[in-house]
Amino acid sequence: MKKYLFLLLLFATVSFETQKPEAYDTGEWFKFRIHYGFINAGFATLEVKEAVKEHKKVYHVIGKGYTVGMSRFFFKVDDTYESYFDKVTNKPYQFVRKIDEGGYTKNQEGFFNQANNKVLVKNYKNNTEKTFSVTENVQDILSTFYYLRNHPNIDKLKVGESIVVDMFFDDEVFKFKLKFTGREQLKTKFGTASTMVFRPLVQSGRVFKEEESLTVWISDDENKIPLRIKASLAVGSIKADLDGFKGLKSPFMVKLKK
Numbered sequence: 001m002k003k004y005l006f007l008l009l010l011f012a013t014v015s016f017e018t019q020k021p022e023a024y025d026t027g028e029w030f031k032f033r034i035h036y037g038f039i040n041a042g043f044a045t046l047e048v049k050e051a052v053k054e055h056k057k058v059y060h061v062i063g064k065g066y067t068v069g070m071s072r073f074f075f076k077v078d079d080t081y082e083s084y085f086d087k088v089t090n091k092p093y094q095f096v097r098k099i100d101e102g103g104y105t106k107n108q109e110g111f112f113n114q115a116n117n118k119v120l121v122k123n124y125k126n127n128t129e130k131t132f133s134v135t136e137n138v139q140d141i142l143s144t145f146y147y148l149r150n151h152p153n154i155d156k157l158k159v160g161e162s163i164v165v166d167m168f169f170d171d172e173v174f175k176f177k178l179k180f181t182g183r184e185q186l187k188t189k190f191g192t193a194s195t196m197v198f199r200p201l202v203q204s205g206r207v208f209k210e211e212e213s214l215t216v217w218i219s220d221d222e223n224k225i226p227l228r229i230k231a232s233l234a235v236g237s238i239k240a241d242l243d244g245f246k247g248l249k250s251p252f253m254v255k256l257k258k
Contacts, residue, residue, distance in 0.1 A: 023224045026050045026059070030225070031164050034240045035053040035138035042067040042077065046145075048247070051084055053093040061142045074103050083099065083142035090147045095140040110140065119168060134173050135166045141147070144176060149224040154196075162201075177201040186217050186225055191254040192251060194220040195227060223249035 001013045028048040051060035063081040065071075082096035095110045109123040117136055122129045139147050144167050152164055157180040164208065167176045179199045186195045195217040206229040213232040219225040225248070230241045245252070 013033070019251065022249065023222060024048055025247070025249045028241060028249065029244075029246050031244040032226075032229075032240045032245040034238065035239045036071075036225075039071065040069060041238065043073040044244070048146075054085050056086075058086055058093060059146070060084050061146065063192060068073055077101050081142055082139050085140075085143040089140070089244045090143060090150070092143040094155060095142070097141075112138075112140075114138075121171060132171060134168050138166045138168050138173055141169050148178060149218075154224065155191070157196075159219070177253075181215075183199065183220060184217065186227055188254070190242075190252070191256040193227060193252075193254045196220050219253065221253040223248050225252065 001022060006088050025050055028046075028238040030042045030046045034043065042065065045063065048061050049060040049062065051058055061083045064077075065077060065079040067075060077100070077103065079099045080096070082094075083092055083159065084093040084094040088209070090111050091114045094112065095108075097106060097108045097110075099106045105125060108122070109122045111120045111122075113119070113136075114137075117134050117138075118131055119138075120129060120131050144165050147165060153163065159180060159182050162179040165176045165178075165256050166173050177200070179201060181197045181199050184195050185195050185198055196219075198216045198218060200214050200216060215230045216226060217228040219227055225242065227242050230236050
């Protein structure tokens with residue numbers, strides 16, 4: 001569950017170009033319902049706010065994930081991820097990670113020096129800090145999601161092609177790869193939407209069956225909204241659907257239910 005909430009916050013994102021209109025803006029808010037079969041396991045939210053860093057206005061995104069009901073009784077999750085990133089370049093200035101997953105806790109804050117390709121990570125739980133070398137134009141977990149939504153090539157991908165992003169997470173940089181698999185009409189609680197379908201490549205092991213066990217449906221419009229995420233786990237599968245939204249920059253292109 002905890003890895004799935006992490007991946008949901010990643011989705012509920014090469015060089016950046018500003019020619020394509022932004023897919024989002026301050027005030028955007030998403031809520032996702034996470035379910036395991038008929039069981040309502042939890043919720044996750046993503047919200048775009050505004051803040052000031054280095055004397056300039058930046059995006060401040062807050063992502064939260066939490067279990068509810070019986071799922072919370074068996075495995076309590078209360079996670080908060082935050083990211084401050086530039087409105088033009090999408091480069092992150094700072095990230096926050098506060099998690100409580102079945103008693104496992106982490107309280108970190110990272111400060112990026114993009115000019116020198118460094119990130120200072122402060123661990124408040126252990127009262128330590130360490131500086132890591134990172135690649136140029138590296139993203140954090142949340143800035144990656146918004147970077148990909150606004151990527152200039154997202155609408156130009158052919159089936160089988162991928163976008164690769166360097167992402168800093170858990171004190172290291174790794175390649176996050178998003179492969180385009182085609183387009184589908186997806187039935188949602190809001191109506192039927194045209195979607196682009198992607199497979200994020202993840203490491204197989206204890207949780208996921210194989211490298212391509214995740215599938216993500218993104219609205220095929222200017223918003224690039226994550227509408228559904230489905231994961232095949234070692235035991236069964238789990239799914240998250242968009243449950244609510246507000247503050248979209250562009251109209252949500254959906255065929256309403258009759």
